[in-house]
Amino acid sequence: MYIEFTCPPVPHLVVAGESTFRPGDIHESRILTEVFDLILVTKGTLFIEEDDYQFSLRPNDYLILLPEHRNRGFRPCLEETHFYWVHFNTTGHYQKNYSTKGQKQKKMNRRRFYQRDDFSIFISNEGHLDASTSAYIQESIRNLSEVQINNNQRQKLFFDPKMAPLEAQQSFLSILSILRSKNEDEDSNNLPAQIYSYIQAHSKQPFSLEDIAKTFAYHKSYIIQLIKKNYDLTPTQLHNQLRLEESKNLLLKSDYSIQRIAEETGFYDSAYFSRRFKEYTGISPSVWRKQHLSS
Structure with a gap:
């Protein structure tokens, strides 16, 4: 399944963080309003479902949950599980597709000096990353992180931003760009x-x-x-x-x-x-x- 974002506007960062679940912990049931949730697991297995789809996310697996859809844990964690997450939004149009379709950019001409055609970003809603790509994205999310939830220590911590808003947005878009490139390299027309x-x-x-x-x-x-x-x-x-x-x-x-x-x-x-x-x-x-x- 792919999520197609019609741009502009491009998706934008809301907040990022990380969570640690204990054996027996289960992800909460919720419906996120106007917010996507990108999850990247680094340890253990996170069992989560969206509507009728169930995902068992293991280290270096990622998943993007959609707004206005109920998601919840369908099984407690069997071991300590750690994952990074990024909440993001778009005020533009998006839709789900089971395949990607190319969109050629039109050649510039005199009549198009003052207009820009829409374009689409296709990102698979779930997948597995190689170790180096996962490590890069983890580091990027750590730098964006403002929330840390650790159920082992029973604490939820909030931090000041490490980046200015524009820098944070650029870092977030680089994450989406990597996921999009992965789709093109591995899954496009596959x-x-x-x-x-x-x-x-x-x-x-x-x-x-x-x-x-x-x-x-x-x-x-x-x-x-x-x-x-x-x-x-x-x-x-x-x-x-x-x-x-x-x-x-x-x-x-x-x-x-x-x-x-x-x-x-x-x-x-x-x-x-x-x-x-x-x-x-x-x-x-x-x-x-x-x-x-x-x-």
């Missing part, structure tokens, strides 16, 4: 990656190839061929693999029952989940948990 992200975001819902075909406006057989070529899996197999990998994470980092893990990962029926897990790993979930916790 249909397999876009479909992968869609399946990942819907991993807890029943699989529907028809919904994917309608969303991306391609024939079902072409989507199957494309995913098979790029991931050596059919879309259905990819959907199941994503759920089973998430179940491994829960088996290791929680004391949830097998039934609850089946429910948390979208299988619901524990017998069916155990059968699929054994097909995937060769052993049952309970045996897999015991072997990996004792190793």
